Amino acid sequence: MQKITAVxxxxxxxxxxxxxxxxxxAHLKVGNFSGVTVDKSEVEFNYCDEKSCSDYEIHIxxxxxxxxxxxxxxxxxxxxxxxLHDDFDLIVNVVDSTNLERNLLxxxxxxxxxxxxxxxxxxxxxxxxxxxxxxEKQLSTILGVPVVKTSAKExxxxxxxxxxxxxxxxxxxxxxxxxxxxxxxxxxxxxVSLLKVKKFDCKVxxxxxxxxxxxxxxxxEDKEIFTLxxxxxxxxxxxxxxxxxxEHIYIHYNTKDLEEIFDDERIAFARGATLEVTKVExxxxxxxxxxxxxxxxxxxxxxxxxxxLMWGLFQxxxxxxxxxxxxxxxxxxxLADFSRDIFGNGFMGDLVADGMIxxxxxxxxxxxxxxxxFLGIALLxxxxxxSRVAFLLDGFFxxxxxxxxxxxxxxxxxxxxxPAYMAARTLKNEKDKLLTLFIIGFMSCGARLPIYVLFxxxxxxxxxxxxxxxxxxxxxxxxxxxxxxxxxxFVFKGEDEPFVMEMPKYRLPSFKLIYHTVYGQAKSYMKKxxxxxxxxxxxxxxxxxxxxxxDLENSYLGQTGxxxxxFFHPLGMDWKMAVALEAGLAAKEVVVSxxxxxxxxxxxxxxxxxxRSQIKKNIPIPSAIAFIVFVMIYLPCFAASAVFAxxxxxWKYLVYLFVFTTTTAWILSFTSYHIAKGVxxx
Amino acid sequence: xxxxxxxxxxxxxxxxxxxxxxxxxxxxxxxxxxxxVEFEVxxxxxxxxxxxxxVGNSLVALRAGEMEKIExxxxxxxx
Numbered sequence: 001m002q003k004i005t006a007v008x009x010x011x012x013x014x015x016x017x018x019x020x021x022x023x024x025x026a027h028l029k030v031g032n033f034s035g036v037t038v039d040k041s042e043v044e045f046n047y048c049d050e051k052s053c054s055d056y057e058i059h060i061x062x063x064x065x066x067x068x069x070x071x072x073x074x075x076x077x078x079x080x081x082x083x084l085h086d087d088f089d090l091i092v093n094v095v096d097s098t099n100l101e102r103n104l105l106x107x108x109x110x111x112x113x114x115x116x117x118x119x120x121x122x123x124x125x126x127x128x129x130x131x132x133x134x135x136e137k138q139l140s141t142i143l144g145v146p147v148v149k150t151s152a153k154e155x156x157x158x159x160x161x162x163x164x165x166x167x168x169x170x171x172x173x174x175x176x177x178x179x180x181x182x183x184x185x186x187x188x189x190x191x192v193s194l195l196k197v198k199k200f201d202c203k204v205x206x207x208x209x210x211x212x213x214x215x216x217x218x219x220x221e222d223k224e225i226f227t228l229x230x231x232x233x234x235x236x237x238x239x240x241x242x243x244x245x246x247e248h249i250y251i252h253y254n255t256k257d258l259e260e261i262f263d264d265e266r267i268a269f270a271r272g273a274t275l276e277v278t279k280v281e282x283x284x285x286x287x288x289x290x291x292x293x294x295x296x297x298x299x300x301x302x303x304x305x306x307x308x309l310m311w312g313l314f315q316x317x318x319x320x321x322x323x324x325x326x327x328x329x330x331x332x333x334x335l336a337d338f339s340r341d342i343f344g345n346g347f348m349g350d351l352v353a354d355g356m357i358x359x360x361x362x363x364x365x366x367x368x369x370x371x372x373x374f375l376g377i378a379l380l381x382x383x384x385x386x387s388r389v390a391f392l393l394d395g396f397f398x399x400x401x402x403x404x405x406x407x408x409x410x411x412x413x414x415x416x417x418x419p420a421y422m423a424a425r426t427l428k429n430e431k432d433k434l435l436t437l438f439i440i441g442f443m444s445c446g447a448r449l450p451i452y453v454l455f456x457x458x459x460x461x462x463x464x465x466x467x468x469x470x471x472x473x474x475x476x477x478x479x480x481x482x483x484x485x486x487x488x489x490f491v492f493k494g495e496d497e498p499f500v501m502e503m504p505k506y507r508l509p510s511f512k513l514i515y516h517t518v519y520g521q522a523k524s525y526m527k528k529x530x531x532x533x534x535x536x537x538x539x540x541x542x543x544x545x546x547x548x549x550x551d552l553e554n555s556y557l558g559q560t561g562x563x564x565x566x567f568f569h570p571l572g573m574d575w576k577m578a579v580a581l582e583a584g585l586a587a588k589e590v591v592v593s594x595x596x597x598x599x600x601x602x603x604x605x606x607x608x609x610x611x612r613s614q615i616k617k618n619i620p621i622p623s624a625i626a627f628i629v630f631v632m633i634y635l636p637c638f639a640a641s642a643v644f645a646x647x648x649x650x651w652k653y654l655v656y657l658f659v660f661t662t663t664t665a666w667i668l669s670f671t672s673y674h675i676a677k678g679v680x681x682x
Numbered sequence: 683x684x685x686x687x688x689x690x691x692x693x694x695x696x697x698x699x700x701x702x703x704x705x706x707x708x709x710x711x712x713x714x715x716x717x718x719v720e721f722e723v724x725x726x727x728x729x730x731x732x733x734x735x736x737v738g739n740s741l742v743a744l745r746a747g748e749m750e751k752i753e754x755x756x757x758x759x760x761x
Contacts, residue, residue: 391743505741
């Protein structure tokens with residue numbers, strides 16, 4: 001059996017993921033490219049012809065969508081890196097038939113790589129509907145590589161594509177034929193003839209390509225090829241030819257910017273090829289996308305329509321999601337009881353029930369929220385509406401250094417930070433994403449609500465408490481936007497990332513594709529957060545129950561609180577409040593129950609009048625305000641922290657976030673404590 | 683000097699020059715925005731902070747900052 005590795009490369013929104021699903025969805029593996037949070041889907045299957053299924057095993061790697069191979073976005077970097085440095089047999093370049101000219105720009109860059117290649121004219125059904133007819137045979141002649149027409153949606157041409165992959169694999173390499181203008185072709189020829197005479201041979205993957213492609217890369221001043229060739233003795237002879245060649249090209253183009261020269265060459269090539277192979281039947285009807293955009297991007301109705309849609313999504317997420325959450329809660333409660341029956345009430349029973357099961361239960365609880373929210377986001381993305389959202393809101397968010405797409409993760413943050421951090425994936429630009437991730441915590445999540453309710457209830461009348469609550473939430477959001485601006489100026493410095501974005505055509509969502517996306521995200525959440533949370537919750541359980549036989553005050557957690565009390569002293573807080581805040585690092589739900597234990601009123605929730613009066617009696621108002629401000633700003637919980645580290649791309653970012661939020665919390669808490677003290681005169 | 687934000691929704695224009703750095707220029711090219719290309723303004727967001735353009739067969743969105751970098755000429759003035 002022979003193994004064929006093919007890479008799927010193409011621009012965004014050309015239906016690559018749908019194509020890979022249509023090719024074989026049975027064994028789709030979703031992972032990450034090493035070191036980055038860019039999804040990598042792979043599929044492996046046996047190729048079956050008339051005779052047997054055992055001759056070839058085809059392995060397809062789906063590269064992230066890239067408009068060009070210019071290292072502009074992280075996706076482009078990942079794709080370029082893979083194409084240059086990884087081992088594979090052929091490239092399958094997926095092209096949107098309805099947008100041939102722009103897609104061929106990437107095709108021409110791929111042809112320069114000098115690898116075996118197949119061009120797939122995907123979405124041929126849509127092209128037909130739009131009256132676009134592409135002559136694939138002629139295109140194949142022009143490009144010098146096979147061209148297959150497919151429609152992933154209608155599952156057309158999939159069999160032909162598989163056949164072509166095997167055919168191209170078996171055939172010897174033939175060079176693709178992107179033809180440049182005469183000046184450049186002449187210089188390529190000069191370089192190739194020298195390389196040929198010198199019998200240049202290179203075994204490194206990035207230069208184990210045809211001599212013509214090496215010559216092209218030399219003319220493009222490709223750093224890697226230069227470093228490799230400079231070590232060769234023939235460099236002495238090569239250099240003058242190259243220098244002369246470049247001079248010749250510069251004179252012709254009236255510029256020394258090689259990138260621009262080659263860009264223009266590719267544009268001319270793509271334009272010429274498109275003109276030659278396409279016939280467009282003029283259709284009078286206004287395309288459907290334009291009609292929908294007239295409504296959804298309307299200056300006045302656009303934003304209200306979006307807000308209504310968002311409101312619906314959050315209602316679904318947090319009300320519908322609450323139902324299975326209760327079930328999961330009950331289930332883990334039962335499981336904990338059951339484990340006590342098995343392990344008894346001793347160390348093992350406590351560890352399993354309170355440490356392990358309770359911890360995993362807390363993670364699993366969020367699963368319904370995550371599934372519903374991601375279903376919504378997947379729908380927004382696959383239908384093409386997400387880009388419109390960015391368009392509508394970018395004007396406002398950009399003022400704070402954020403991106404229009406930051407809106408969804410930020411609003412999600414009011415529900416729960418865990419799915420919010422995950423939702424930040426829709427931001428493709430690294431800086432936009434990090435900035436958004438850093439301020440999500442300022443949007444007070446649902447778990448902080450009990451703390452606010454308890455404290456506002458203790459110090460304000462029923463009617464005032466509601467206003468205070470609202471004020472807390474708004475203050476958090478404003479603080480978040482200000483922090484974004486500050487971080488943008490001082491930390492994520494540098495020029496603003498430009499906003500050049502494609503607005504994809506509106507499309508009906510594909511059930512299969514959405515299923516795969518949501519399933520993959522849910523699985524990765526359970527796997528990553530689950531393993532870490534298990535360890536962390538065991539640790540917290542241990543710290544609050546040991547040394548053996550001690551109460552919370554004398555446990556390791558209580559001792560830590562006492563040791564760190566001086567840190568909280570300037571904020572007007574005693575060691576009890578310090579312990580509550582520290583326990584709150586694990587989960588905000590714990591804060592209220594910890595206060596309950598420490599003020600010895602036993603089991604409590606936020607409605608407990610006992611605890612309220614205890615708090616009113618023991619805590620002065622300025623300290624209470626400082627406490628609330630601290631809760632508003634510092635890290636949400638363990639689960640969120642683990643997810644944050646994963647999405648931001650490393651644990652070091654969690655350290656930054658911890659330092660950033662804790663410092664901000666401390667300073668603002670300190671300030672509000674002293675202002676309140678001054679104003680109230682206590 | 684004409685810029686995209688001088689146009690109205692439905693107006694057509696032609697790119698005369700893109701005055702941007704290397705990488706942004708390349709980025710714009712990969713979206714089909716380069717000298718001599720004709721486009722149509724499809725939508726503006728509030729305050730013309732963003733624009734949606736029809737370029738060839740695709741729709742491309744830009745921010746005011748990018749519009750600033752593109753010099754254009756208005757087509758069909760005589761209409």
